[in-house]
Amino acid sequence: MDYRNTLTTCTYCGCGCNLFLESLDGKLTHTTPCKTSPVNEGKLCIKGWNVHQFVQSEKRLNKPLLRKDGKLTEVSWDEALDFTVSKLKEIKEANGSDSVGFFASAKVTNEENYLMQKFARAAIGTNSVDHCARL
Amino acid sequence: MIDIVRQKISKLLSDGSVKGVVALAMANGHVAPCLFQKEDDLEPLCLGDTKKPGDARYPLNKVLITIARQYPEDVFGVLVRGCDERGLYVLYRLNQLEPDKVMTIGIACPQELAKACECKKPYPDELVAGEKTEGITQQGVQDMEDMDLSKRFSFWKNQFSKCVKCYGCRDICPMCFCRECSLECEDIISKGELPVDIPVFHLTRAMHMTDRCIDCGLCDETCPSGIPLRLLYKKTSKIMNAEFGFTSGINKNEQSPLNLMGPAPEK
Ligand code: SF4
Ligand code: SF4
Ligand code: SF4
Numbered sequence: 001m002d003y004r005n006t007l008t009t010c011t012y013c014g015c016g017c018n019l020f021l022e023s024l025d026g027k028l029t030h031t032t033p034c035k036t037s038p039v040n041e042g043k044l045c046i047k048g049w050n051v052h053q054f055v056q057s058e059k060r061l062n063k064p065l066l067r068k069d070g071k072l073t074e075v076s077w078d079e080a081l082d083f084t085v086s087k088l089k090e091i092k093e094a095n096g097s098d099s100v101g102f103f104a105s106a107k108v109t110n111e112e113n114y115l116m117q118k119f120a121r122a123a124i125g126t127n128s129v130d131h132c133a134r135l
Numbered sequence: 136m137i138d139i140v141r142q143k144i145s146k147l148l149s150d151g152s153v154k155g156v157v158a159l160a161m162a163n164g165h166v167a168p169c170l171f172q173k174e175d176d177l178e179p180l181c182l183g184d185t186k187k188p189g190d191a192r193y194p195l196n197k198v199l200i201t202i203a204r205q206y207p208e209d210v211f212g213v214l215v216r217g218c219d220e221r222g223l224y225v226l227y228r229l230n231q232l233e234p235d236k237v238m239t240i241g242i243a244c245p246q247e248l249a250k251a252c253e254c255k256k257p258y259p260d261e262l263v264a265g266e267k268t269e270g271i272t273q274q275g276v277q278d279m280e281d282m283d284l285s286k287r288f289s290f291w292k293n294q295f296s297k298c299v300k301c302y303g304c305r306d307i308c309p310m311c312f313c314r315e316c317s318l319e320c321e322d323i324i325s326k327g328e329l330p331v332d333i334p335v336f337h338l339t340r341a342m343h344m345t346d347r348c349i350d351c352g353l354c355d356e357t358c359p360s361g362i363p364l365r366l367l368y369k370k371t372s373k374i375m376n377a378e379f380g381f382t383s384g385i386n387k388n389e390q391s392p393l394n395l396m397g398p399a400p401e402k
Contacts (some may be wrong), residue, residue: 001155003170003202007163020167024202029201033303033357034190036165046301107376 002026007034012047014106019044021052028052088124097125104131136242137182139264140214143240145174147212153238156212157199159191160185166191168198183216189216194309194353196222200231212238217352218252220259221384222309225347228391233314243267248370252352253369256385276369290335291367297360298331304340304354304364310347317343337367345371346391349384 005020018037022030031052035042054060062079067095067107075083091099104113117129140158147153148171160169160179171177183191199213215223220241226232249257253275258267271335279287305311305318317339318324321375324332324339331337348368355365375381379392 001170001172001200001206003155003198005167005169007165007167018165022168022198024201024205030197030306032168032193032307034165034167035193035356036185040358044301044303044357045299045359049301049303049306 005032008045010048010051011107012045013050015039017044017048019048019051028055028116098123098128100126101128101130102126104129106132136264137180139180140240140242141177141180143263144171144212145177145181147238147240148172148174151220152207152210153212154206154238155202156214157195157198157202158212158214158240159193159195166193168193168195170198170202182242183323187251188245189252192216192351192353192356194307194351195219196226196232196309197312199237200312203232203236207233207236210236210238212240215239215241215259216244217254217258218231218349218384219309220261221256221349222351224387224389225310225349226312227387228389229312229347239263243381252350255382260387273369273373275363275366276373279366279370294362295333295337295360296330298336299360300329300331300336301359303357304357305341307353307357308344309351310344310349322326337362337364341367341371345375346381346383346393348372 001021004023006023008017008019008021010017017040018034020032021028022032029052031044031049033040033042033044033048063074064077066075066080066083067073080107088100100120102116104116113131114123120126120129144156144158147156155170155172156291157168157170159166159181160171161181162169164180164183166181166183169179183189183193185191195213195215196219199211202211202333203209213219213223223232223237227234231400232379234385239259239261241261241263243258243262244254245265246268248254249268249271253271253273253274255270257270258265282290301317318336319326324336348371350365350369350372352365354368355363360365372383375383375392381389381392383391
């Protein structure tokens with residue numbers, strides 16, 4: 001019997017509400033807002049309250065898909081990344097660095113967002129960086 | 136007080152009366168519900184008091200239901216305040232938990248918390264630690280009733296209009312366990328739309344809580360819009376009491392008047 005409440009941060013937006021992911025024997029069962037968190041003081045929005053659901057959703061994409069002959073096909077991470085790298089290079093060479101834009105996300109960590117803008121500026125050479133909250 | 140609670144839990148675990156005890160633990164600087172399974176692991180135990188008494192309470196009965204559904208044969212202990220014990224009585228009545236599979240570790244609430252809760256019975260029947268304090272008369276509902284009708288109407292309309300439909304009041308409630316919830320029935324409540332259906336959303340919930348709400352106040356505390364939900368449910372509970380002499384969870388084996396057919400029971 002393995003019952004846990006894991007303290008974590010909601011991935012839905014940049015507010016950073018703290019919540020507990022409740023699990024029983026390795027399966028997520030509930031989300032509970034953290035009362036002692038100074039950020040959300042025991043409150044959440046509807047997305048936060050249901051954050052445990054998408055993790056185990058059957059509809060969740062957990063392997064990369066590549067469009068081959070017009071059809072989305074499961075591929076390995078290596079193949080997906082190699083394809084992305086070659087395409088990015090191709091576009092950059094043909095049309096210049098500013099032909100590529102980057103969308104960061106409120107759903108990832110600060111560090112990941114930092115890495116992405118670094119990649120945009122240092123590897124591709126563009127400052128066209130924006131984030132999903134403006135969409 | 137916490138030492139007495141710790142001793143009690145330790146005893147229940149060591150003599151094998153329970154498989155585990157649902158209580159609160161302090162970890163990473165935060166209070167969280169926890170299932171204690173070993174008597175040597177009781178160091179982080181806490182009672183949910185941080186800056187003020189009872190300010191980090193969680194719906195432990197809800198946790199217990201989750202675990203008991205998975206392990207129906209085992210007996211579990213649970214830390215209870217007055218309201219939690221009332222909750223257990225109602226959950227037994229509604230067949231969500233079995234009384235012979237639950238052992239309580241009851242603690243009394245201090246006067247300060249009882250006042251803040253306007254609590255009728257700030258202690259459990261089976262008390263393990265803490266001093267019993269007097270129940271508090273429910274002034275909040277009285278003040279509301281003294282308000283002029285049109286003022287009262289606009290007060291609640293304004294309050295309800297603040298709702299962001301997070302469903303937190305339902306999700307935190309230890310007495311909400313239905314697999315299908317009326318608040319998700321699209322014939323009554325629109326899906327994915329704001330503003331919320333006024334007053335249907337809040338009154339539907341209030342109606343459904345009439346014989347279930349045990350006045351713990353967790354909904355009130357989790358409402359991001361600061362809607363005085365507890366006050367609303369205190370009012371329905373007052374009506375139940377006036378009409379049927381019934382207060383949810385006050386007597387262990389009491390049936391809900393809403394489940395009885397025939398003439399109203401004697402008050
Ligand atoms: S409702 Fe009563 S028993 Fe529950 S926390 Fe408040 S004072 Fe304590
Ligand atoms: S006070 Fe709120 S959270 Fe507590 S039982 Fe009543 S409706 Fe549920
Ligand atoms: S907790 Fe408050 S805001 Fe959220 S659904 Fe309930 S009443 Fe509305």
